[in-house]
Amino acid sequence: MxxxxxxxxxxxxxxxxxxxxxxxxxxxxxxxxxxxxxxxxxxxxxxxxxxxxxxxxxxxxxxxxxxxxxxxxxxxxxxxxxxxxxxxxxxxxxxxxxxxxxxxxxxxxxxxxxxxxxxxxxxxxxxxxxxNYRFVPALALAKKLIDSGKLGTVHHFNAVYYQDWLVDPTFPIVWRHDAKTTGSGAHGDMNAHIVDLARFLVGEFEAVTGVQEVFVKERPLKSGSGMGKVTADDATLFLARFRNGALGSFNATRFANGCKNYLRLEIFGSKGSLCFNLERLNELQYFNLDDAKETQGFTTILVTEKDHPFIDAWWPPGHIIGWEHSFVHQFATLINGIAADTKVVPNFYDGLRCQHVLDAVTDSAQKKRWISIKD
Amino acid sequence: MxxxxxxxxxxxxxxxxxxxxxxxxxxxxxxxxxxxxxxxxxxxxxxxxxxxxxxxxxxxxxxxxxxxxxxxxxxxxxxxxxxxxxxxxxxxxxxxxxxxxxxxxxxxxxxxxxxxxxxxxxxxxxxxxxxNYRFVPALALAKKLIDSGKLGTVHHFNAVYYQDWLVDPTFPIVWRHDAKTTGSGAHGDMNAHIVDLARFLVGEFEAVTGVQEVFVKERPLKSGSGMGKVTADDATLFLARFRNGALGSFNATRFANGCKNYLRLEIFGSKGSLCFNLERLNELQYFNLDDAKETQGFTTILVTEKDHPFIDAWWPPGHIIGWEHSFVHQFATLINGIAADTKVVPNFYDGLRCQHVLDAVTDSAQKKRWISIKD
Amino acid sequence: MxxxxxxxxxxxxxxxxxxxxxxxxxxxxxxxxxxxxxxxxxxxxxxxxxxxxxxxxxxxxxxxxxxxxxxxxxxxxxxxxxxxxxxxxxxxxxxxxxxxxxxxxxxxxxxxxxxxxxxxxxxxxxxxxxxNYRFVPALALAKKLIDSGKLGTVHHFNAVYYQDWLVDPTFPIVWRHDAKTTGSGAHGDMNAHIVDLARFLVGEFEAVTGVQEVFVKERPLKSGSGMGKVTADDATLFLARFRNGALGSFNATRFANGCKNYLRLEIFGSKGSLCFNLERLNELQYFNLDDAKETQGFTTILVTEKDHPFIDAWWPPGHIIGWEHSFVHQFATLINGIAADTKVVPNFYDGLRCQHVLDAVTDSAQKKRWISIKD
Amino acid sequence: MxxxxxxxxxxxxxxxxxxxxxxxxxxxxxxxxxxxxxxxxxxxxxxxxxxxxxxxxxxxxxxxxxxxxxxxxxxxxxxxxxxxxxxxxxxxxxxxxxxxxxxxxxxxxxxxxxxxxxxxxxxxxxxxxxxNYRFVPALALAKKLIDSGKLGTVHHFNAVYYQDWLVDPTFPIVWRHDAKTTGSGAHGDMNAHIVDLARFLVGEFEAVTGVQEVFVKERPLKSGSGMGKVTADDATLFLARFRNGALGSFNATRFANGCKNYLRLEIFGSKGSLCFNLERLNELQYFNLDDAKETQGFTTILVTEKDHPFIDAWWPPGHIIGWEHSFVHQFATLINGIAADTKVVPNFYDGLRCQHVLDAVTDSAQKKRWISIKD
Structure with a gap:
């Protein structure tokens, strides 16, 4: 039992x-x-x-x-x-x-x-x-490819996270617009994900500089009477240097009309490259410089094969999974960790490292200069 | 209760x-x-x-x-x-x-x-x-658009269902290769789906002509000793006329190297068109002739909005679902039908209509001529 | 000189x-x-x-x-x-x-x-x-890959050629609608291209069966007074067997709403596959079964590299060419052939072989049965 | 005459x-x-x-x-x-x-x-x-749509220009690596294009902050003996604020392995959005918030219709053009301007405004802070 x-x-x-x-x-x-x-x-x-x-x-x-x-x-x-x-x-x-x-x-x-x-x-x-996005099979495969050296030295990590649910100025104030309850808006909610993926896939940040914006400064109160002030960012963009020499570009916004939950990664290394899009999360794009020159290009890997991470638990190849499955994969790791009383990742330390980056970006946006990430 | x-x-x-x-x-x-x-x-x-x-x-x-x-x-x-x-x-x-x-x-x-x-x-x-593919939100939306006249008169219904798990000649014999247990191979397994979708979206068939092939005639027995004869088709292609005047093209194969579970529909009407691909099942491509000429083109609808069929039960827009969800949607219809003691669709009559087409195709392949579909 | x-x-x-x-x-x-x-x-x-x-x-x-x-x-x-x-x-x-x-x-x-x-x-x-499509770099590369055995045994050659300029019933009668001047409509104009590409890439046809349709039977005369009868097909679809055992599917129509000049090939072989789309003619999709299982998939080759066929005459990699360039490539072959007084391909023999297939399809559509292609 | x-x-x-x-x-x-x-x-x-x-x-x-x-x-x-x-x-x-x-x-x-x-x-x-990219039909159409108010207020202009020809460390030194002859590397060569497109499509810049990097510090001399120092940037990334309140993100690199001449724009406005990719330059992606909610999404416009900018000079719809055609379009404007002795755009003033942005980015990269763009 x-x-x-x-x-x-x-x-x-x-x-x-x-x-x-x-x-x-x-x-x-x-x-x-x-x-x-x-x-x-x-x-x-x-x-x-x-x-x-x-x-x-x-x-x-x-x-x-x-x-x-x-x-x-x-x-x-x-x-x-x-x-x-x-x-x-x-x-x-x-x-x-x-x-x-x-x-x-x-x-x-x-x-x-x-x-x-x-x-x-x-x-x-x-x-x-x-x-949970670490546990999307395509991103777990990305990690595996990078760790095994398939990308060589990473030069660029470019990430965007685009949503559009706030572009409508009549969308009412919710807790996610109030810096007191949320800390930040798009930044903490969406950049948190892509900052973590950057650490997961490329490594620690060295320094950042960013910009934050509230495009719609006031929104209707849910009560229906009057307007409330928006104190959490609608969009936060930043540039980064990683400790290993890579450059980073990050862009989180809730004003990308037509994009529902579009998280895109582009990772360029000396030996190969990877691209990913959360709205097609079963796919990973991979460029391998070792391929024959004549037939090089980005390969669309449908990450549903038996030997791909996590996926064999589900259905035969080509039968795609959804967003929610990433949680199941993460929770399997958690439950097994608790049962075995062993450390799991990502854990609070990863949360802290991510928080360091988020805070530094906010700081840089206020001071309009680069901020180093503390050890 | x-x-x-x-x-x-x-x-x-x-x-x-x-x-x-x-x-x-x-x-x-x-x-x-x-x-x-x-x-x-x-x-x-x-x-x-x-x-x-x-x-x-x-x-x-x-x-x-x-x-x-x-x-x-x-x-x-x-x-x-x-x-x-x-x-x-x-x-x-x-x-x-x-x-x-x-x-x-x-x-x-x-x-x-x-x-x-x-x-x-x-x-x-x-x-x-x-x-179950009738219950994929994108295809339920396709049905809704067609029924509301958005496509006008349908001229073409072109469907393929590509898999590749049999292209390896060392893949052993299973029940799906034996006509006695399976009736047919790719035909009954895969064409059954796209024939049903054709009936769902366009209407009844009038006549068909097809071709069937077994590319690998013998396969290793699972026991490990000796070879068994493959009696079920590896691929079945056919052309069709629909009663409403549309033409159809159908192609089911397990020898489409690189395609895992690729079911594509292309439906061309006098006022618009639709395309669908099961490996990206959250998306529907829609061409609307009523759009301004200057900006016409195929629109990629991410079928995850609140008002799209079935999907509101799940997650916010852009958080995609998987293949398995189509069964949940179908079973909701079934359970409610049983509870209310009312007829549901697709039912045995739809199975029979589909079987008429499947049988006629097999017949046409043997006789090398067109076969009419009986009422 | x-x-x-x-x-x-x-x-x-x-x-x-x-x-x-x-x-x-x-x-x-x-x-x-x-x-x-x-x-x-x-x-x-x-x-x-x-x-x-x-x-x-x-x-x-x-x-x-x-x-x-x-x-x-x-x-x-x-x-x-x-x-x-x-x-x-x-x-x-x-x-x-x-x-x-x-x-x-x-x-x-x-x-x-x-x-x-x-x-x-x-x-x-x-x-x-x-x-001229033989001289599109991506298709010349396809030929090279197939000839070098990269696809192994070809099982399927599926081609469509979709246009939409006749879907408007007020489009007037032109010579292309009159069987007397044109012989056939979509069939001779569009199937001729994909039949030739099939011969170029896969080999000779063995037998065909097809269907032809005129969706709009009468169209306005250009003179503005009265209607004229359309005698050339709006769409012709057919199935084929090749002499080497491959199956073929062909579909040419001028009623594919939203498709302007969409010619798509899908070629599935025992060792790899190729896909091509004329509206993105600088690209070739290639699946290579020899790739590492973990990273297999369709690779989008941007066929603009120095060593790709014909393309080095033009611009650096990534600077795409257009539809018209295929003629320049073909004419270079022609002029050099004339200057050297040597045979060129495709020549009248290829035109004849194509005509055999076209005629057999028309014949099959009338007789509603398969027609063999003569030697 | x-x-x-x-x-x-x-x-x-x-x-x-x-x-x-x-x-x-x-x-x-x-x-x-x-x-x-x-x-x-x-x-x-x-x-x-x-x-x-x-x-x-x-x-x-x-x-x-x-x-x-x-x-x-x-x-x-x-x-x-x-x-x-x-x-x-x-x-x-x-x-x-x-x-x-x-x-x-x-x-x-x-x-x-x-x-x-x-x-x-x-x-x-x-x-x-x-x-010349202003004269790509798809981008000329983008301009027309923005000018006619189809995008509403622009919130985001995100542009990348990815090439990969320098990722190979054995690629020799050429004049493009020497700051004395080139001024800058990826920055002046590639950012110049997307900075101009930003001005063309969105408007003037207010301030920028950027980062520049030389990933491979020394390269072989063409003479074959010894190494030369690379003084021009391999990559330059920057963030921007526009005078109209939009945010901008720019990323030019010659180290994007697998990308040959990949220039991507993403423009998000309050009423619509546009995306563009130079390697598929005949296409423009357009999201129109006025479309029926049920069928909203990004539409792929094949910009080859008779009424699209410039394109009617060439071929029928769907017959795509190449990169070089943008020059022909620009030169038509120039020759007509000279013949009529009238001002043309883009002219030296546009070159200067672009140069202001380029210089400010370089300055910001050295000073590690935001730099305002002068009037």
């Missing part, structure tokens, strides 16, 4: 749904060392919490996360709240010896993230950051 | 897995009028059956389908067996008053399919054919 | 323009063994002929082709007329010992084409058919 | 060839107000000059540009030299009252460019900068 791992989740919105789905599907597609148990869901809105719990089969419900983190039956605390709550919840959970899974961006700033790393190390538990 | 619908499934291979996954996910994403209950799994290989049942949570196991179809607790019989068993199982299930879900192709020939339709009508139950 | 080759061209429309452009550009980009001289242009419409001659620099003008073919100064006769004139002009030109370049389709039928081949052989001159 | 315009060209390399081709083709495809006469070619290498003149039909040859600019017969001076000669040649030509056409980048720095503008204004002649 495999060890049950009791999970408490805080947050019942988009990520609460994505995580619930991942827990549900996990046992049917992966052989795990432990059994995830959907123990307790926690959220402030009682009606929402009830519907959420019933829909996804959470066994218990709790309105107050402070009670949840003290519940002896809970093994793993899964934080899907707005960003300003990551830090207090994580610290309490760690104090109570829980394993912690945290959505990105890790925290409101480096100070918070540093405290979270320290607390996690003190607690000696398993901690993990949700950077 | 919603009405439980007890399901018995026969077959534990690829389709057994795909169907199980759909039953599991259904309640978490769709509001259903009934509750699917994974009651009993049935399969001849005991070890496989045990693993299958445990992995997907089937409550009971049975080796003999004849016992299953008589079980009073079973409401819905789900047939995922090799093709030659569809007919006998369906007839017995219908005789016992079960609702029946059947994988494609429906039967070994029109005679069998006709008997199945008659038995289903006599039984007065809900019957459904798995033509 | 290189030998001047005096050219007489008959026809001042689309092809007259394309050929003139090719003659003009030839000396600036290719080292030729002879010098093309634009001697005399010939056409029935005097005003058009004058404008044409002046624009492209033809030195002389003639209204009557019968005079032209007897002109002792003319070395090469270039036939760009409607199809029904190919045969009489070519025969007269050959009788007068001229080299002959002829637009496709070669003739109205196999009988005419056979006479043309015989006359050309008797005359002992250089004869060439315009099948 | 149209006025002859006698041209003197300086430079016989890549651009000399591209310009010669454009002069040759111009009269055959455009109705011009003047007649370009290829009068004199000028270059330092006598053998090369002879071959060049003969191949493209230049009537005279001259080794010394100082003689050429004083030749009374010359009307138009066409400068295709290395960048450091643009300024002295242009000044002398203007002093002698010649019309001047100049390759990009205009000059070594803003000071030189300013002097050139002043001299041109004093001379009262027609002056033009080669920014």
């Amino acid at each position: 495999k060890k049950p791992i009791n999970i408490g989740i805080i947050g019942t919105q988009f990520m609460g749904k994505a995580h619930s789905n991942a827990y549900l599907r996990l046992p049917h597609f992966f052989d795990l060392a432990g059994t995830p148990v959907m123990h307790t869901a926690c959220g402030r809105n009682e009606a929402q919490l009830g519907a959420f719990s019933e829909k996804y089969g959470w066994q218990h419900q709790l309105a107050d996360w402070k009670t949840l983190v003290q519940n002896d039956e809970i093994d793993l605390l899964d934080i899907c709240t707005p960003n300003n709550l990551h830090h207090p919840i994580a610290l309490e959970a760690l104090k109570n010896g829980k394993h912690v899974l945290c959505e990105k961006p890790m925290a409101m700033n480096v100070r918070e993230a540093t405290e979270m790393v320290e607390a996690a190390e003190t607690a000696g538990v398993v901690h993990m950051m949700i950077f | 919603k009405k439980p619908i007890n399901i018995g499934i026969i077959g534990t291979q690829f389709m057994g897995k795909a169907h199980s996954n759909a039953y599991l996910r259904l309640p978490h994403f769709f509001d259903l009028a009934g509750t699917p209950v994974m009651h009993t799994a049935c399969g001849r290989n005991e070890a496989q059956l045990g693993a299958f049942s445990e992995k997907y949570g089937w409550q009971h196991q049975l080796a003999d389908w004849k016992t299953l179809v008589q079980n009073d607790e079973i409401d819905l019989l789900d047939i995922c067996t090799p093709n030659n068993l569809h007919h006998p199982i369906a007839l017995e299930a219908l005789k016992n008053g079960k609702h029946v879900l059947c994988e494609k192709p429906m039967a070994m020939n029109v005679r069998e399919a006709t008997e199945m339709v008659e038995a289903a009508e006599t039984a007065g139950v809900v019957h459904m054919m798995i033509f | 290189k030998k001047p080759i005096n050219i007489g061209i008959i026809g001042t429309q689309f092809m007259g323009k394309a050929h003139s452009n090719a003659y003009l550009r030839l000396p600036h980009f290719f080292d030729l063994a002879g010098t093309p001289v634009m001697h005399t242009a010939c056409g029935r419409n005097e005003a058009q002929l004058g404008a044409f001659s002046e624009k492209y620099g033809w030195q002389h003008q003639l209204a009557d082709w019968k005079t032209l073919v007897q002109n002792d100064e003319i070395d090469l006769l270039d036939i760009c007329t409607p199809n029904n004139l190919h045969h009489p002009i070519a025969l007269e030109a050959l009788k007068n010992g001229k080299h002959v370049l002829c637009e496709k389709p070669m003739a109205m039928n196999v009988r005419e084409a056979t006479e043309m081949v015989e006359a050309a052989e008797t005359a002992g001159v250089v004869h060439m058919m315009i099948f | 149209k006025k002859p315009i006698n041209i003197g060209i300086i430079g016989t390399q890549f651009m000399g060839k591209a310009h010669s081709n454009a002069y040759l083709r111009l009269p055959h495809f455009f109705d011009l107000a003047g007649t370009p006469v290829m009068h004199t070619a000028c270059g330092r290498n006598e053998a090369q000059l002879g071959a060049f003149s003969e191949k493209y039909g230049w009537q005279h040859q001259l080794a010394d540009w100082k003689t050429l600019v004083q030749n009374d017969e010359i009307d138009l001076l066409d400068i295709c030299t290395p960048n450091n000669l643009h300024h002295p040649i242009a000044l002398e030509a203007l002093k002698n009252g010649k019309h001047v056409l100049c390759e990009k980048p205009m000059a070594m720095n803003v000071r030189e460019a300013t002097e050139m503008v002043e001299a041109a204004e004093t001379a009262g002649v027609v002056h033009m900068m080669i920014f």
Whole structure:
């Protein structure tokens, strides 16, 4: 009998749904060392919490996360709240010896993230950051190709993350527009992903310089009366130098009309190149300088073959998977890590390193100069 | 409390897995009028059956389908067996008053399919054919556009279904190569899909002429000793006339090197056109002759918007879904149909119409002339 | 001093323009063994002929082709007329010992084409058919890859040629709609190209079966008063068997709304595959089964590298060429052949072989059965 | 009789060839107000000059540009030299009252460019900068769409220009690596293009911040003995703010392995978006927020329709043109401007504005901070 791992989740919105789905599907597609148990869901809105719990089969419900983190039956605390709550919840959970899974961006700033790393190390538990795109098969394959030297020296890492849901000026204010709850807008939400992928695939950042913009300064309040001030960035662009000499370009915006969830990577190395697009996430473009000159070009790899990362758990070649599967893959790693009591990646340290970059970009945008990333 | 619908499934291979996954996910994403209950799994290989049942949570196991179809607790019989068993199982299930879900192709020939339709009508139950691609959001949108007149008169329906898993001559003989168990090869397995989509999107066939080929005549036996004769087609191509005057071109092959599960539709009408590719199933290409001349062209619709068919059950725009989701969508229709005791489509009649076309193509290939499709 | 080759061209429309452009550009980009001289242009419409001659620099003008073919100064006769004139002009030109370049389709039928081949052989001159797509660098590369065995045994050759200029029912009658002047419509105009490419890339045809359709039976007369009957096909589709065992699918239509000049080839072999699209004619898609399994896929070769066929005459890699360049490449071959008095390909024999296939398809469409291609 | 315009060209390399081709083709495809006469070619290498003149039909040859600019017969001076000669040649030509056409980048720095503008204004002649990509039909259409308000307020202009010819460290030193002759590397050669397109399509720059890199610091000398130091940038990336509030991202590199001449624009506005890729230069991607929500998406416009800019001079729809045609289009504008003695765009003023941006980027890269663009 495999060890049950009791999970408490805080947050019942988009990520609460994505995580619930991942827990549900996990046992049917992966052989795990432990059994995830959907123990307790926690959220402030009682009606929402009830519907959420019933829909996804959470066994218990709790309105107050402070009670949840003290519940002896809970093994793993899964934080899907707005960003300003990551830090207090994580610290309490760690104090109570829980394993912690945290959505990105890790925290409101480096100070918070540093405290979270320290607390996690003190607690000696398993901690993990949700950077689920590392677990998209095409990007896991990219990592494998780069690590095996197929790209040679990387010269360029160019990433964009384009969405368009804010281009409509009548879209009302939500927590994601308020710097107090979100820290930042497109920056923390979208650059966090591509910064992490840059670290995953290329390495640590040395210095950055960026620019941030709010295109629509005021938006209607949800209440319907009056306007609220937008304090979180609509777009953040930055340039980077990596420690290994590569140059980077990053561009996150919610004003890219026509782009829904378009995350593109272009990685150019001395021996090959890779391109990726999240809206066609089953594909990886690969240029191999070792190919015969006559037939060189970018190859579209449909990353659904038996030996490609993660994918053999699902369907035969050519039967594509979706966005949500990345969570299932990440959660398999987490559950096995907890069952074996071993460290997993990406963890809080990765969250902290990402936070260093995010904070430096914000700083650079204010000071209009390059900012070095601290060790 | 919603009405439980007890399901018995026969077959534990690829389709057994795909169907199980759909039953599991259904309640978490769709509001259903009934509750699917994974009651009993049935399969001849005991070890496989045990693993299958445990992995997907089937409550009971049975080796003999004849016992299953008589079980009073079973409401819905789900047939995922090799093709030659569809007919006998369906007839017995219908005789016992079960609702029946059947994988494609429906039967070994029109005679069998006709008997199945008659038995289903006599039984007065809900019957459904798995033509899951009708439930891909992009193709459901295609249907909506065509039905609303956006394409005008359809002149051409060109479809291909390319796979490559048989191009390797050392790939061993399996049941899919034996005409006795499979009826046909690429034809029944792959043309069945695109024939159904043609009927779904354009209408009934009038006449066909085709060609069939076995490129690799003998393959190694799985036992490892000796070779077996391949009796099912590796590729079947045919031309068609539709009753509404459109021309059709169909091409199914397992020898399209580099194509894994590439199903492409091209539909040309007097007012617009549509293209689709299953390996990028979240996208639909649409040409609208009403667009301003200056900016006309094929538009790539990412079919993940809130108002697109089926998709709102899942994630925000741009967060793509996979192949497997088409089954969930189809099963939602089925479960609601059973709960409401109403007819669903595609049903056995659609299976029969498809079988008429498949049989006529085979006939035409042998006689080397056009064959009319019977009413 | 290189030998001047005096050219007489008959026809001042689309092809007259394309050929003139090719003659003009030839000396600036290719080292030729002879010098093309634009001697005399010939056409029935005097005003058009004058404008044409002046624009492209033809030195002389003639209204009557019968005079032209007897002109002792003319070395090469270039036939760009409607199809029904190919045969009489070519025969007269050959009788007068001229080299002959002829637009496709070669003739109205196999009988005419056979006479043309015989006359050309008797005359002992250089004869060439315009099948300019053989000279698109990407397709010349395709030929090279196939000939070197990169595709192994070819199983499938699937070709479409889609245009949409006739989908508008108010488009008036032109000579291309009249079987008397054109022989056939989409069939001779478009299938001629892809039939030739099939022969070029795969080999000879064994048998065919096809279907032809006129979707819009009557069209307005150009005069503005009344309607005329359309006697040339709007679309012709056919299936084929090749002598080497490959299967073929062909589809030519002028009713593919949204497709302007979309010619697509898909060639599947036992060791690799190729795809091509004329609207992106600088690119060739190549699947190589010898690539590492992990990174297999279709490679988009931008066929603009120094060592790719023909292209080095033009610009550096990545600087793409257009449709018209294929004529320049073909004409370089022709001029060098004439200068050296050697046979060139594709020649009248290729035109005849193509005509055999075209006629057999028409025959099959009428008889609704397969027709064998004669030796 | 149209006025002859006698041209003197300086430079016989890549651009000399591209310009010669454009002069040759111009009269055959455009109705011009003047007649370009290829009068004199000028270059330092006598053998090369002879071959060049003969191949493209230049009537005279001259080794010394100082003689050429004083030749009374010359009307138009066409400068295709290395960048450091643009300024002295242009000044002398203007002093002698010649019309001047100049390759990009205009000059070594803003000071030189300013002097050139002043001299041109004093001379009262027609002056033009080669920014030929403005004359690609798809980009001319982009301009038209933006000017007519189809994009609304532009929020983002993201451009990359990727080549890969320097990624090979054994590629020898040429003048393009030496800051003394070239001013800059990828920056002046490639960013010049996309900076001009930004001005053309979006408007003036306000401020920039960039980074420059030489990845391979030393390269073999062409002589074969020893290594030379690379002083021109391999890659230059920068961020920008436009005066109208848009953000910009620019990225020019010769180290993008697998990219031959890949120039991509992405322009996101409040009402629509545009994407373009120079390697598929006949296509423009357009997202129109006014389209029906159900069928919104990026439309691939094949910019070969009769009413699209420039293209009607060539072939029927779908018959694509190449990179070189952009020069023909630009030269038609130039010749007509000279014949009518009217101002043309882009002219030296545009060259100067571009130079301001280029210089500011270089400055910002050295100072590691944002630099404002002067009026």
